Amino acid sequence: MAGGPVLEFETPERVAVALELAGVGARAYAWLLDALFIFLAWVTALLLYSISGDLVREVQALSIAGQVLAALSVLLAGWGWDVAWEALWGGRTPGKRLASIRVVRSDGGPVGLTEALVRNALRAVELPLAYAPAILAVALSARRQRLGDLVAGTLVVRQARFDLSRYDLPATALARFPQLRGRAAAALSAEGFERLADFLRRRPALEPGARARVAVRLAAALAARASVAPPAAGEAEGFLEALAAAHAEGR
Numbered sequence: 001m002a003g004g005p006v007l008e009f010e011t012p013e014r015v016a017v018a019l020e021l022a023g024v025g026a027r028a029y030a031w032l033l034d035a036l037f038i039f040l041a042w043v044t045a046l047l048l049y050s051i052s053g054d055l056v057r058e059v060q061a062l063s064i065a066g067q068v069l070a071a072l073s074v075l076l077a078g079w080g081w082d083v084a085w086e087a088l089w090g091g092r093t094p095g096k097r098l099a100s101i102r103v104v105r106s107d108g109g110p111v112g113l114t115e116a117l118v119r120n121a122l123r124a125v126e127l128p129l130a131y132a133p134a135i136l137a138v139a140l141s142a143r144r145q146r147l148g149d150l151v152a153g154t155l156v157v158r159q160a161r162f163d164l165s166r167y168d169l170p171a172t173a174l175a176r177f178p179q180l181r182g183r184a185a186a187a188l189s190a191e192g193f194e195r196l197a198d199f200l201r202r203r204p205a206l207e208p209g210a211r212a213r214v215a216v217r218l219a220a221a222l223a224a225r226a227s228v229a230p231p232a233a234g235e236a237e238g239f240l241e242a243l244a245a246a247h248a249e250g251r
Contacts, residue, residue, distance in 0.1 A: 005021050005142075006019065006020050007019045007020075007021055007143060019157040021143060021156070021157055022099075022101040022157055023144060024135055024138050026099050029095075030093065030096040030099035031095060032095070033095030033098055034082065034095035034096075035095075036095075037081075038077075038081055042077075081093065083113075083116045083117055086111055086115075086116040087116040087117075090102060091103035091111045092159075097159075100158060101157065102159055103115075103116070103154050103156055104154065104157055106153045106154060109189060110185065110189070111152075114152075115154050116152075118148065119149055119151070120148060121148070122151055122152075125147060126146065126147060126148075133147060134148075144156065174245040177231075177238070177242035180246040182246075183226040183227065183228060184226065184243055184246035184247035186226055187222045187243060196243070196244055199214065199240070215236040215237045216236045218240060219231050219236040219239045219240055222239075226243070
């Protein structure tokens with residue numbers, strides 16, 4: 001599933017960014033996986049409930065309006081699955097993670113609750129038509145965006161995988177700062193990671209005093225973004241190594 005079109009642009013900070021766009025195949029695969037997970041969650045919930053009650057009889061005992069509301073609640077739970085995971089897990093549902101894709105803003109930044117709500121709300125237009133408009137839009141548009149992506153200003157891109165061996169990071173770097181697990185995405189974008197990793201690779205060639213000052217300033221700024229306490233001056237480089245490792249692990 002590799003080899004899709006690549007979107008290249010420059011951020012306001014004049015950083016060149018290249019994003020490989022996900023196509024119909026990868027997105028359909030992720031959707032099927034998420035549908036399976038949702039189905040299994042529903043079945044599990046029904047089995048657990050059946051231990052203490054008869055859900056079918058209780059639903060049948062409801063009025064027509066009550067049965068409609070119950071059906072809508074089930075549908076909304078499935079819709080909320082995508083919204084919640086995308087907003088809280090870096091643009092990834094479990095299916096998207098397994099398919100190695102994620103949702104990002106059109107500028108490459110992480111999506112928030114607003115983008116997740118808007119892009120998934122438009123499924124109400126696509127679902128009654130068996131997602132035919134979405135499939136055609138993704139297949140034919142230059143940025144592979146379905147209607148929800150166009151309105152929300154989002155893209156679905158392939159998940160970048162980082163090889164840390166070229167930066168000579170210690171395998172135990174993250175063990176020294178376990179609090180960074182799950183927080184690296186808030187501190188580092190993909191391009192931010194590349195800049196950090198470039199510093200870690202080039203640091204042996206820097207003058208020791210300048211290297212220490214840069215490491216301390218960078219660690220303090222990134223710690224604030226990750227909402228963790230900044231490291232001591234002597235641990236700044238180790239903190240940066242751990243942050244890079246946590247970011248790569250999360251992606």
